[in-house]
Amino acid sequence: MAALQRGLREGPVLVVGGGPVGMVAAASLARLGVPVVLIEAEDEPKTDWRASTFHAATLELLDELGVAEQMHAEGLRVPIYHFRDRVEGLVAEFDFSLLADETPYPYRLQLNQQHLVRMLHRRLRTTPGVELRFGCRVTGVRQRPGGGVTVALHTPDGPRELTGSHAIGADGAGSTVRNALGVEFTGFTYPERFLIASTSVDLSEALPGIAEVNYVADPREWLFLLRTPESWRAVWPVPAGQSEEEALAEETLQRQFQGVAPWPGGYPIIDRQLYRVHQRVAETFRVGDVTLIGDAAHINSPMGGVGLNSGIHDAVDLARRLARIAEGADADAELDTFADRRRRIAVEYVQADTQRNTDRLRETDEARRRASHAEMRAIAADPGRARAYMRRASLLESVRRFGIGLPPGRTPEHATSASSH
Template identity: 70%
Template sequence: MIVSPGGNQLPLAIVGGGPVGMTAAVALARQNIPVVVVEAEPVAKTDWRASTFHPPTLELLRELGVVDRMHAEGLAVPRYQFRDRRAGLVAEFDFGLLRDETSYPYRLQLNQQHLVRMLAGVLEDLPSADVRFGCRAVAVEPAEDSVTLTVETADGVERLRCAYLIGADGASSTVRSLLGIDFDGFTYPERFLIASTPVDIRELLPDIADVNYIADPEEWLFLLRTPESWRAVYPVPSGQTREQAVDLDEIQSHLQGIAPYAPGYPIEDFQLYNVHQRVASTFRQGNCLLIGDAAHINSPLGGVGLNSGIHDAMDLTRRLVRILRHGADPDAELDLFAEVRRRVAVEYVQADTRRNTERLNERDEAKRQAQHAEMRAIAGDVDRARAWCRRASLLESVHEFGIGKPPGGDGRARVGLPAGAPATGHRGS
């Protein structure tokens, strides 16, 4: 049978209950728009992979009522370093340079599963929200003015008719696959391994920052602190088997190579995963939309994948609210969403994360030294350093494109304000 939860108004269906899907769900349900979240996992996702929230993302999430809790549990990190395993510190950047542009001039380190938990708690108190765990999308049938989503649950098959379908179901998106949307790009030959340990690496390496990108032609490192632990990310050669890579002695050897620790590092968690640079050929097909990793995936070096996904969600939901509550033109709004968010994915997220990855892994010594000299020069010039931080934090992309700016609107929308509002004079609380 076909059901239409939410009374006479067709709901919006969101496939994927991770941080991006949950963000979209809360943004819609807070506007009393009925929404059904379909998540294949039996409980809220507990993936530790992403852990960085940039300034404009925090401004957006403030609208959803979770930022105070995020700060209570998270770690504010204004400074981060680019280092070299041989030469030590290359350059340090301070998001504090952005204090006149944002209420949050730092990165907030908080493992993404905590945001999912917080958003899921918000949804429990919103009558317009229906969250269904253990519910798998298996078919999509677009129509001119609606979409029918078929799902499988422990109780059988159900067909949900919805006004719009949002695919937020990750890199292996079922929605994207069912719609036949291409996902062009490439996969890096090496995989990345994340290992987490409670040992305070700052006590072993006192001059490092809480976030460090460490270049090396043989084994670069991404080393960062979260409230629970320190996390090390390093490349695994393509010729190494999964069994070899995740062997605890092998992981221990890599951690000891960062800083010797005689008692041995306790390893709380580890993940091995493939890394891609891919973008969907379109983020919109009729009333079906893609956001987050379902629309674009990238190297984690820069900490912008999750952030850009949340920006997708807020851009799209602002437009859907205008369509459903204020009679805005659906094609004008949604075509602009697809165009703008794809441009950001290509021109900012893909370009910067690929460049970051190549910079850390550069093997040509002359190029390495030239890169180091350029980064020192940028960090040593306040204006250039501020511009660097503005781009690295995604503030530049938000200032250029806005978040959910209406079609034909003038000026640059400022996050944390209604789309189209002037950017001047806002610092937040």
């Protein structure tokens, strides 16, 4: 109740962005008794199909929010994934069940991200202390001299301003919040674009023996094939010189899918998206009472399915700190710890691993390709190395190392030591 009272006196936390990361931030704050206003430019919850993987460490956090059971009812559990070569076939198989002694979720849960948004949106509509403002576009953010923030909005009724104790930018790669703060978004953009296309054809029939998640290396055209409850999805690179119209054309998609596996009668295409891929990290995740999470703070290649997951970890970490601040904890210490730890994780884990995964798939040097394949086979064949590899891939390693929202100066090792005394 102390958190709720403080929030009411000094203003709610303003969460900018109603995608999955912003929704998790709002739900986490509400669960901890912190009033929140969620601001989203779209009129309705986002229906983007792009991310669809939830890892073990993330499912542990979402279970605390009470949505994991519904996610499992609608999602697809995938304990095994393949690293394959387009010519050689299977290179290495990885089984997340090796982690069954460490997590109740030893698998990837495949569920398109808009379903999590839908679940949390329905809950937040009736949650006390939560205000949802859809159809409102943020046009500016400024720090207040005495502390707190003011957010300028363009609403259906004209310009408006909201004040709050803190603001959270969860508004994606082109973040208005980040730009308003003048924070650099350093890194690079891949020369090729990535295309996601979904089909109702069961690719396991067209390609017998594949797993439900497959990373397929090829020096000319690598692939990422995975199954979701609605469809099979393929991701491949689009040459820099190919127009968007041509890349998304039915003829092009049919040619691409038939190149993956012949299917008489053609592939029904139920979704298609073309997008730029970046490896970028904000120079800082915090300026005063404003913080950045998710794609507003870090964006990366989708190879590994960790971008959304890391953003959810950002959201829960920050919510726990804001709840402590509402109860009297040192705000600078908490928010600096958030910014330092989450940026370090973004650089050392998310950026490093997704770049390595992408380079492994598209390697053109034959000697390096063969060495990479040999290394993957060796990892998969050694239970100890395979376990370590999957702990990192599932983000369990980073959570066990740094924790989520632990107080400044505390790590999981400190917490374990304290609880044993």
